[in-house]
Structure formats: structure tokens, C-alpha cells
Amino acid sequence: MFTGIVEELGTVAAVEDQGDAIRLSIRATTVLEDAGLGDSIAVNGCCLTVATLDGDTWTADVMQETLDKTSLYGVRPGDTVNLERAVTADKRLGGHIVQGHVDGVGTVVSRTPSEHWEVVEIAMPTALARYLVDKGSITVDGVSLTVVEADDDRFTVSLIPETLARTTLGTRQPGDRVNLEVDVIAKYVERLLPFTSKESA
Template sequence: MFTGIVEELGTVESIEDQGDAIRLTIRATTVLEDAGLGDSIAVNGCCLTVAERTDDTWTADVMQETLDKTSLYGVAAGDRVNLERAVTADKRLGGHIVQGHVDGVGTVVGRTPSEHWEVVEIALPDGLGRYLVDKGSITVDGVSLTVVEARDDSFTVSLIPETLARTTLGTRGPGERVNLEADILAKHVEKLLAWRETQHQKGGDA
């Protein structure tokens, strides 16, 4: 579990193509302070497992399913990536509950700068819009953000200077792909309501 508060920008060191998977090695500092083999680190919002590590790099195995469903497909050496270690029970939940399970890939539509922040519009993949509400939570490339305006096929967020400077969202341009994870609470509510409706229909048929 994560909070969507990015700890540092790492750099992709190398990629080893294994046919139906890749071995992704990332150069980092902060997230390696207490990371051990088997620990979880979110990379652009995608939960990966530490398989190898050195003093300043760590390696994860990324399966084809993950490549197919996230923006990690096409990542290249030298790319910057958002990194966050799994949250511990004694830490403040600064963002919101993030699983590191990407629901879909969105596309940056445009950016509108202002004096103190920047509004970014992101196009939604099919089926994800129903989980978004104005002032609700959304994770974009592992960053916990508040939805400004939830539209039918896109949404907007406002990025403060800290977010622009410390995450990849500061440089994502129109047409670039970003990982999206909807609020887990919204998904649970949807499932419970669907179950309730099913039970009601069964009772009506009896």
C-alpha cells in the first residue's frame, strides 16, 4: 500500500528485454535507504518488487501483463520515474490510500499555466470516468491528486510548484501517457451497490 506522496525521482538505468518480460533497473537514493529484497516500490504508480539491489540501484521484473496495462511499456534508459516506498503503519497518510494497481492509462490533453499553479487535463480510458468526482482523489503516475473537474471522458487537476518540481508531472506534455489509479473506496462502493441490487432482484423473483 502507498499514499501517492512521491519520495524521489529515480532514473531508469537499464532495461533487459526477456521476451515476455523486462528486467528494469532504476538508479535511486532515498527509496534504497531501507529497501530489501522482496520489498515493494511504486514506479510511476505501479507496484514493483525489489529483485536485486546495489548501493544506488535496484532491479525489478516487469511481466508482460504489466507492460500491456501500464505506461511502463516503452520506458527507456535515462527516463525519470516517480518512486515511493510502501507505507508503514507509523507514517502519516499524507495523500490517500493507493494500492499501486494501475486501472488504466490516460493521455495528457493539455496544460494551462498560471502564476502559482498549472492546470493539466488528462483524457480517461473507457470505464474509468465513473469513479471520478469533483474534489475526489485520483492517482496519476503515482502522485495523489485532487480532481478539479470530472468530465465524461477527461478530468483536470491543479499542480502546485512542489508537485511540478518533484515529480514527472512537471514535464509531461500533450500526448504523453500516464498511469491512473482510481480511489479504491469508490470501487468498493460500486461493487457493494451492485451486489445489493442483485440481492434485491433475487428477492423480487422469489
């Protein structure tokens, strides 16, 4: 489990094509301080498993299913990525509950800067709209954010200078693809409602 609070920006060092998968090598520092083989690290919001460790570089195997359903498809050496270690029980939950399981891929539509923040509009698959509410939580490329306005096929978020400086969302441009994970609590509520209706009938 993660919190959506990005710990550092990593750099893709290599992408090895394995046919129906890739082996992704990423340079990092902070997330490797206590990392071990088999640990989970979120990469742009995708939960990946540490397969090898070598100095400041770690690798993860990314299967075809993940490539098909996330923005990790097409990642190239030199790209920057948001990184977060799995949360431990003794840490503050600074963002919200994030699983690292991408629900869909969105597209940056526009950016509107102001003096102290920037409003970013993101198009999303319409199937995700039912999980978003104004002032609710959304994870974009692994970053825990608050929805400003939710619509049927898009939403907006306001990014503070800290988020712009410390995550890839500071450089994402219109047309760029981003990973989206909706609030898992909303999905559980939706799943429970039919059973609750049957019990009360």
C-alpha cells in the first residue's frame, strides 16, 4: 500500500524488451535506502517489485498486462518517473490509501497557471467518472491529489508549487498520458450497495 506522496524523481536507465514484458531499470537514491529484493516501489503509480539491486539502480519486470493498461508503455531511457516506497505501519498517511493498481490511463488536456498554483485538466475513461466527486481523492501518476471539479469524462486538479517541483506533473504537457487510480473506498462502496439493497428488501 502507498500514500500518493512521491518520495523522489527517478530516471529510467534502461528498458530491455523481453517480448511479452520489459525489464525496467531505474536510477534512484531515497527509495533504495532500505530496499530489498521483493520490495514494492510505485513507479508513476504502478506497484512494481524490486527484482535486482545494483548501487543506485534497481530493476523491475513489467508484464504485458501492465504495459497494455498503464502509461509505462513506451517509457524510454532518460524519462523521469515518480517513486514511492510501500508505506509502513508506523508512518503518517499523508495522502490517501493508494494500492498502486492503475484503474485507467488519462490524458492531460490543458494547464492553466496562476500566481501560486496551476490548474490541470485531465481527460479520463468515462467508466471512472462514477468514482470521482468534487473535493474527493484521485491518484495521478502516483501523486495523491484532490479533485477540484469532476465531470463525465474529465476532471481538474490544482497543483501547488511543491507538487510541480517534486513530481513529473510539473512537466506533463497536453497530450501526455498519465496513470489514474481512483479512491479504493469508492469502489468498495459500489460493490457493497447491491448486497445491502438485497438484505433490506
